[in-house]
Amino acid sequence: MRNITLFIAFASLAACSKKFVTLYPEGQVNEGNFFKSASDFQEALAGAYAPLRSAANVAFYLEEMRADNTFFDYNAKDRGGSGAEELAEFLDNSANTTIQTLWTADYQGIQRTNIILDKMASPPADMNDSAKNQVIGQAEALRAHYYFELVRLFGSVPLYLHEVTDAKNAVVNRSPVDAVYTQIEADLTDALGRLSPPSKWPQSGAITRGMVATELGLVYLTLKQYDKAAPLFQSVTQMGYALLPNYADVFKTANKNSTESVFEVQYKSGTDGQASQFIYYFIPTTPATGGILGASANYNNTEGSWNIPTQDLINSYEPGDTRLDASIGVIKGHLNAQTDFIPDSVVSILANLDTAGKGYGYTTSLAHRFIKKQFNPPYNTPLIYNTDDDWPVYRYSDVLMMLAESLNEQGQPGAALPYLNMVRMRAGLPASTAADQGSLRDTIAHERRVELAFENHRWFDLLRTGQAIPVMTGYGVLQKQAFPFLLPSSYNVAPNKLIYAIPFRETQVNPGLGQNPGY
Incomplete structure (x- = not known):
């Protein structure tokens, strides 16, 4: 899968020769001989998951270092990586390469899911109804997931719902935020009816109904539609998930895809390009x-x-x-x-x-x-930058806290408290006695920060709860007092900085995209 910028150049060359686009090389996988069997669609689906890794490899810069949980070591001897530093200091602009990397990864995933969904209009003869639902449901959930990350990071974005096949349909202007969320909701709702809950542990890593219900619940939580969010989270509590007794065990590679894992990005050490680092x-x-x-x-x-x-x-x-x-x-x-x-x-x-x-x-x-x-540890592989660690996206503790939040925001703190206390007590802490909505809201925010630290939730939580500007402004004052190398202009957390710039390269290819305010 090529990104949209490169696709335009390719499509322009392809248009020069009808023969070029209609003859398929024999002995190679290509459009002419692929998507002919159920196994072809499974291979394509695996390819649609792959950009999750490309996105996760850089997402912590934009989604965790942007907030108050993490920073960076300042090395005066080596001033490389200033673009990543800018993200932490709110000094980034449209030329930031990390922003471009994540944008490209998500749109690669979207293109791959669109191809699958388009091809499923004529499914192969050896694919039964159950297999069809699995392919369509996972592809829809993946597309929604990629768009959910994009809309929260960039605001209005181009909405591609079909395969990009030529230069003409490669250039799409941005859709309003509401339209993007409407499509996310539609994809996840349809996927919810097609997929099944996990049936065994450890899981395979594929998207299940548990992941879809969790993400759709978070979409509704983000939109403050708490009455729609709560039933989805409650449904997940009936799917066999459970907290591991020991918090530290959650992150051991031996426990990948455990009963606490609702969804994680899959990595595998080795030489096939799937390792983490x-x-x-x-x-x-x-x-x-x-x-x-x-x-x-x-x-x-x-x-x-x-x-x-x-x-x-x-x-x-x-x-x-x-x-x-x-x-x-x-x-x-x-x-x-x-x-x-x-x-x-x-x-x-x-x-x-x-x-x-x-x-x-x-x-x-x-x-x-x-x-x-x-x-x-121990790290015995002879390969540097080659580890087996997955990246957690949703854990069951997250579901419990989001359920508590959705109930509390509906004025039901008493119903919410037991779910929160399951998380606290696993951490060796006494049960919270917060009795009113306001104090419980603060307690939930605190618990989410420490329970999900370094899992790319903190920045989105601050945005969702309207706390990004006050929290990060106050934090920035303390940062500049502690670290003299920070510029006076750092941590200017203006409203325009709540979303990132549209990458410069994308606006050059398609000037119709425009740019987000302030960039």
Whole structure:
């Protein structure tokens, strides 16, 4: 699948020769000999899932580092990666390459799902009704998922509902936000009736009715249609999902697609291009990773120092909350003669709290925080940047908290509280006694922050609850006090910064897209 920009160039060349577009190479998979059997559609569906990885590989910059949970290590020796830093500081613009990467990934996914759905108008003879529903339901859910990410990040976006086959239909202007949400709702509603709940654990990683009900519920929660959201979340509680007893176990690779997993982006280590590498992003840049990953994985890591847990987040954990030690670790080390950070060991954060709030910086700290959720040693593979960690999208604890929120917003705090307390008590905390809607609203927001830390929910939660501007403005003041390298213009959280710029390349290809205000 090619992105829309490249497709226009290809279509222009193809139009020069009818023979070119009607002859198909023998012995190769192509339009002329594919989509002829049920197995072809399964292969195409696997291809429609693949852009989830491309999006997840960069989404944490836009959806977690944008908020107050994470920041970055400032390395004065190496000023590469300034585009990612801009996202955290609200200094980004339309030329930001990370924004372009995510946009492209989501539209690749949309094009692939559109091809499948168009081809399903004439399904192959060997595909029974059950198989048809599985293919259509998963394709619709994937398309809705890609659009749900795009509309929350960019506002109004182009709405493609059929395969892009030529230059003429490749250029589509943006649809209003309401129209995009209407299509998301339609896709998820239809998929809900086609797909089944999970039947066994561990799951295969494919989309099920549980994922569709969860995402459609979140769509309604985002639109403040709480009466529609609550029944969907309640239905998920009847599908066999359960919290794992130990929070830390949720993120072990041995527990991928467990009873707590509603949906996660699938990765697989190896040489077929499906491996993850999140831990390399999250540990420091260092010429020697052995003190973190083990002697058999002693590499020069040039990708690190991103998504670093903030002191603001650490301060929000209650005493005794087991999620703190399960989510955040500390790497102790020393500086070599070139002032490079050399890790010595990974230790518990519980005995290494940095109350000064400056646990960053290659010349100021010999202890670096990092996210532990994708830390699954030992690393014995000879391949660098090659791990087996999935990326969690929806977990059952998330469903319970969203159900509590949807009930509370309907004026039912008493009905909401038990679902929230299931999450708190798993973390080793006493049950909340919040009795009124306002206090429970604050408690739910707090629980979501610490339970789902580093899972790309925090920025969307701040947007959805109308707290992005006040929270991030106050946080920005503290950041600029702590880190002198921040510019005075950083953390200017104006309303236009609640969505990102349409990527520059897209507006050059199609000037009709226009640009979001303020960019």
